[in-house]
Amino acid sequence: MSQKRRFYPLFIILFLSLPVLFILSLYHSLSSSSSSLPITTHFQNPNPNPKFSLTIKLLTFDRLPSLSRCLRSLSTAHYDTDKVNIHIYIDHFKGLDQNDEYLDRKLNETRKILNFVDGFEWRFGEKVVHYRTGNVGLQAQWLEAWWPALDHEFVFVVEDDIEVSQLFYRYIKGLIGYYYYNASNYSPSVYGASLQRPRFVPGKHGNKINVNKDTKVFLYQLVGTWGQLLFPKSWKEFRLWYDTHKTKGMKPILNGMVTTGWYKKMGDRIWTPWFIKFIHERGYFNIYTHFLNESALSVSHRDTGVNYGKTAGPDSNLIQESSRESDLFKLEPLRNLKWYDFCFREVVPDRIVTSVNELGPVLKSVQKRNGLVVVSVDQKSTALTRNLLCHFERLDVWNYIFVGPGADFLLDLARRGHAVVNADALFGTLKEYKSSKLRKEVIVKALVVKTALEMKYDTWLLDHNMVPVKADFFVDSVKLDSTVDFYVGKRLGLLFARSSGSGTWNDLFVNEIAQSVGGGGFGFMAGKLLERKGVRLQRFDEGLGFSVKIDAGNDNGALLKNDTKVVYWSSDTGSGLVQNKLESLGLWIMDGESNCKAVICHPS
Template sequence: MAMAAGPRKRIIPLLVFIFVSVSCLFLFTFPSSNPKPQILKQFQQIPSPNYNPGQNFTFIIKVLTFNRLSSLSRCLESLAKAHYDVGDTVHLHVFIDHFVLDSRNASAELEKKLNLSRKILEFVDGFDWAYGEKLVHYRTSNAGLQAQWLEAWWPGSDHEFAFVVEDDLEVSPLYYRFLKAVITNYYYNASNFSPSVYGASLQRPRFVPGKHGNKMLLENVPRVFLYQLVGTWGQLLFPKQWKEFRLWYDTHKTKGIKPTLEGMVTTGWYKKLGEKIWTPWFIKFIHSRGYFNIYTNFAHETALSISHRDAGVNYGKTAGPDSSLLDETSVDSHFLELYPLRNLKRYDFCFKEVFPDRIARSSNDLESVLQSVQNDSSVVLVSLYRVPESIVRNMLCHFERLNIRNYILLGPASSFLLDLARRGHPVIDASQFSDVAQLAKSVNFQDSSLELMKEILVGVYATRKGLELGYNIWLVDGNTLPVATDALLDSFGNKNEFYIGKISRLLFVRSSSSTLKVLPEDFAYNVIILVDTLRKESVPEDRIVFSVVAKLLENQNIKFGNLDEMQLGLDVGIARGNQTLPTKNKFMFWPSQTESDAIPKQLANLHLWAVDGDSSCTGVICHQS
């Protein structure tokens, strides 16, 4: 008997499998009595996203409501009619805010508000949710829209996701399938994951918060793209980034730091509505971190969620939806195909395209990066060696203000350099630049001299490469700050092809056949010899590269303009206390040996410090492309 039990246990599951298979065959063989359009049949044949059971994430819908029963009813009904995959658990949490307790209200008014609250509670209590847990949170006092959002969720784990909807929203039946695909492809797929992506908005993109930003023309924007702006009309939030924001918010709110950003429309909202709204806080956080949100761009102004813009905190009177819901008849078999994250276009608060991860580590990389930033036939190379991070960030804020885009940052390998590249700044990794790394190592220098040699060789190499491609080149030390819009233009005429400022640490080279002769392809060994000579002469490290080029010119009897004599730059120490700078001073500079705490104070006195406590720009400056 004991031996027969084993085969019997194996036969029973087999019989169950055969029964289920036959049942499924029977169901799919006979047509439905209510046939659906062919395009819907194609959608139903789309396989659900590949889901690893080990990624057992929790999906929670957070519905925020106050006193709009008809809006809430429409919202919950649309959520209940959505397509949820068999076996998936979707929880529903409804947060009902209380009306304001005001003793000045007449008893009839209070009774009216109480009756409305009771009707909302009765409706929610009786609402059937078949896909998971239904939780109702009824507040005892009025929290307001900001607290409704911020207190609705603290992730229980890094595998818990919140989809937040306000009560005047309506979602497409397809919304969950899309969000599940987003989570699977952009959160759990290691090749597509990025900590700088904080979620996904289902609303139709329509708003550019940066003043004077580009118009949102979406004809050439792909179906899925990245945009910095948070969406309040159906926003999926990733847990790690939301926790990071909540802790950031708590710190700033406690210290009395306001979420203001110059140049942003949302700052005007905050000044008018104050703590009634939460989005200026999140926008300030996103700006400081350089994070992005996933957006969709469907044809005919359709979206996976719409707001009916009913009267409330955001709208004095009902405005109605600005788009239409996407339904089954509007999609095809490619609906859930999501491109790799690296291929998605990215846009900032000005709706200007951001190009991340432009890193040059070889001559091939360098050529591509040079061509990507070229503007008016000139390129600005900025050395970040011996420059504090805060000074670099301040310089980049001024680049944005002055609309200087044709720059490349040259520095040693570091997490800071990689972060700059992630945020869209083109960089040259001098430490790992393959074309000169082996050459620098072949010379018997100490470690400190090796980094200096790489810095100088890569700087000169990049200058020559730019000249080969026909670009005029500026080489600028990171401790030199342009303060005028025309600071980095070619305004010298044709008298000389080289202009050098050893003290101000500036170099300008005009592209021509003769300038390339000064820097022949085998220039490297000549540079190494000159560097060794200049070090023995105790030339400061931050001036060596400019002195090297000057020596190369002198050795060939080539005349060059002296930028120090032209007084394009002004030492910060001399300018201290001056409120108005001479118009001829287009740069501020200071020795790299200056104490790092002194420069921000001196620049702040000159109104040239544009970095806040989060090490980000104090404002967003938009220039139309």
């Protein structure tokens, strides 16, 4: 990243083509501010009596040596006095249009596998063998292996070329107790845990996996297929989602992902693109372990099969019982863990401002290069806000915070890693202002801007009713005089406040905004008030090729030009009409379920 360009006000930086760093991880240190050091906890008994069952699901086909190695490692693990069942799923070979010699050979291979499995002693619980009558492939092997009847049933899924450490069960038992049954460490966003070594980033052009050597556990969206612990609620949710999409002929296409290329080549021979699409829609995460010397509790030997044309050998070093890995059985509270998306960008979930005291730290975690943008949440159509977020990702914009009512949608944005201000909750703490639904969000916005300016952050404030088209938004059309503290757009009411104007934008000014009467958006209202106070204010025209307004009468295809930087609409324009117009312009970049069509990685 270049550090040599001169500083521009925030919204200029937001849409420049320069890459920007992802959101800072201040939230983690903020949440654990009671101690300057990470808190680690031995997980031998995180819950005095977590009542759950765990079943090992072993998926195999025609690799007897691999199966033998896998079962041997599972049978030598430490289950202590716990009952652990094992279910072995043996897929059938394809027998259509084959000669007798081939069929006899495949039948003989299968009988050897069946004889071995039948004679294999499992001393820790029930052994169930499911021998299929036809070839179903790897996708069905995974998806049909489990339907959780209870929320306290867990499975650990291994394919036959996996080898596990003797310590694997004790470790996942601790994970379940600590991150599923311990209320202070539970999150509905976590769907399971992978014991394999993290080594793959599916987002094209994403960052390399790079975590601190002292980090033992982190969260990452990608599912692991080389030893995956699955939580019951999220797996059942996925199966229902899969049934709906599969039945209706939908495909797990997620642009910008390497796995989508796999699906286009291999189709339904593999299942992971389906699960990845589901995880992207829901915003869920997987627990991953990280140990030194490329070691892991579950190792894939990458034997010849569906995924490998020839044997590639073990991907990692298996952790032995005599391992000298320090603090192997220690876990940090969930609030201390790092979270990463499919591009391996850091995500900071649950930053929700509900009081004045929380405002400063959250703003600090969002701003970049002393710049900030405040965005109003669209209360009429959540899809419009989601589409704006897709464009932010497309343009590598992360310096934003949303302000809106404390609805489920706002809370879900926070869960997914977007910083938000709960206007209802924050306003409820402002006893000096009269409760008024009309003025609530106005006062909160004014207070957010005031706090940002006091923190020396240049701040742009915009309403939801616009979509940026290009990364050089504002650069060419707005000539910002460094001696002017405030700019207001003539058409869109965009507001820019320079940090040097904090003396004007003070508590008195917030009170005056609360008492002012006027129509239009926040920018127009603030601009009129600033002018009445005699503050030097400059207005700029966002027209003249800079922007395009869409409405029922416009031929938008003709209006959109090469130099168009933003498309906007009036607040009284119906959301359905807006969506149709944006679709015709190629600016509606979501699928039919209001999820971004693509994952776009911008390496740090």
